[in-house]
Amino acid sequence: MGESPDLISDLPQSILENILTRLSLRDAIRTSVLSTKWRYKWSTLTDLMFDEKCVAPSTDRAVVETNLVRFITGVLLLHQGPIHKFHLSTSFLQCRPDIDQWLLFLSRNGIKELVLELGEGEFRVPSCLFSCLKLTRLELCHCEFDPPKSFNGFSSLKSLNLHQILVSPEAIESLISGCPLLEFLSLSYFDSLVLSISAPNLMYLYLDGEFKDIFLENTPKLVAISVSMYMHEDVADFEQSSDYNLVKFLGGVPLLEKLVGYIYFTKYLSIGDDPGRLPITYIHLKTIELYQVSFEDANEVLVLLRLVTHSPNLKELKVSASPIQLFPLEEESFDLFERDYLDYKLPRLETVRMTDVSGIRNELEFIRFLMGTSPVLEAVVVTSSLSDKDARMEMVVELLRFPRVSPRAQLLFLQD
């Protein structure tokens, strides 16, 4: 019967929702037991994030699954007002008709951000999803995606993330071109994808999987690209295209600031008929990270060199040599370093990190080239993959000989 006044219930709803959104959904809903005023305060929250932590844990999967379904259905039924964010991330759910019903409910309540990360399986996204035209962010994982013919894209979509989705390439292409405001695109876990991307507002591109052929047809605003390209079994396909992939992929991205490539990305770029010149200069490119570059392959080294020399503002360079030897080539002597790039300067390059260096000619020449052309170079960090101490010593001695244009340049050797 204390006379202490209620401290919190009369704060403006905006503050209370601010507090409730910071609690787990379970804790937020529990506030409904506190007092009459608090009974429905949680029910107007616009962001709902569900995972298996919403229900009591159990050793029996089926129990968790049933409880989670019951919980989500219950929350949606008790909820009032629009729902802007719906996140469901759990491996406990896969194909259930309940998910279809929830999506139908969401499509009628103004959903803007939908994240659906289900367990492995073949959940087929229901057609009501394609009528959620207010969507600004869509993330699907382990689903089957099959838009109806009348679907024209999400006109407000800014972020699209598809991971291990069963979908036809044409559907992806038309989806991307049907989302004119798209800024972030992530496609991962695909098999032999052939894709032509046309997205005039796209700024961030993340690709991870087996891609046969990617053409960045219209992506003038791209700022950051990260690609992990895996090898398709049919190697011959890689050799077939006649267009130079470097141009096909990176020919139309003048605003690029960061480029990251893994596995076979550099090899992919090196394929095709080399026109001899790169038609574009990357004025804004500050960071290049290319991993698993095969220095024995002259074409790959050429790609690397071209990118580096066409980036006058390059600040940071990370390169890892390739331990993956798919094509053990004869080491070609590479005069390119002396021939075309004699007087070249990399005016802003500050840090260089080379890993998995095994001391082959091209690797060393590349480092010599960098040290001879970078007036503000501060550190060259080299990590070697050689186990033989003598071979390592030889390499170090060789590297120490190279003339340095930058007075501050340090050569650092790290053990692997």
Added chain:
Amino acid sequence: MSEADMAIIKPEMMMKSYIWLETADGSIQQVEQEVAMYCPMICHEVLQKGLGAGSSKNCAISLPQRVNPAMLSLILDYCRFHQVPGRSNKERKVHDEKFIRMDTKRLCELASAADSLQLKPLVDLSSRALARIIEGKTPEEIREIFHLPDDLTEEEKLEPLKNLMDDPRIRLLNRLYAKKRKELKEREKLKGKEVEERVDERSVDDLLSFINGKDHKVVKTSKSKKKNKKRKEHKNKVSHNLHSKQQGTQSVVDETASSLGGVSNLPSIEDDIFSLKTDSEDGYMDDGMDPALREMLDREVEDFARRLNSSWVLSSGQERQPVHFSINGNGATRRLTAIDD
């Protein structure tokens, strides 16, 4: 520039400009301009009303009601730190963590005051702190901290709203409880007197402790709870709940009303309500719980039923025959014993 010019300019550059602010209680103070302008609301006022606003005591900018002098001083301290441009993010974070350490009452006032001054970073900071206070606590603890009235009726606490939490227990206890309520109501009708509510309160606490996921072995019986005495509408709520929960057994309810004295009728009611044939809600059986969980649940329910019975007998002082429920492993119920007088 000549040195003479420099001498003239210097003092002017050293002079700070101040803004006058008035809180709802009438007290006026002056604050450095750059500090006050860090608050969007003050900034807007100045810009809207022209540069004269707040420049003297007479035309002080009046602040919203939710900003009392103590809060204003806190907020200005916050602004004074953050409006300095050179600070690193880490510095700001460290400052904020120290700044936000205060008692809950002031934290709520601060959130409210910051909100009325439209200072969003401070609103977020205090909301985060309040959320940290709330998370993981039981409803009782939260009510205690924020002085919330415990004014929900037991039914409201038991309603399906909370079935989102720890399901089968609650559902079953709901049913048991509703049954008890109904019997209570019938008793009242017959005997014409109010039943002590304290009986129910204790059991509800137990229920709540299940909901809160506490150790199930520890069943709290907190007698020192401040609960409101129940109102007359309580009875109506009971019947409404019964309606919704037991549509399929409406006829059974009527039966009970007419033949309360006789024990013989009760078995059929219990069985109807608790049997697997019930179409209201999913059967206890179908929950597919593992045996250990079910056993624990059985034990709790028996405990609960026993307590309901015993305390009811004690408080009403009647020699009403206690009815024993027993839930065996496969969900069917049977009456344990007949009764002594």
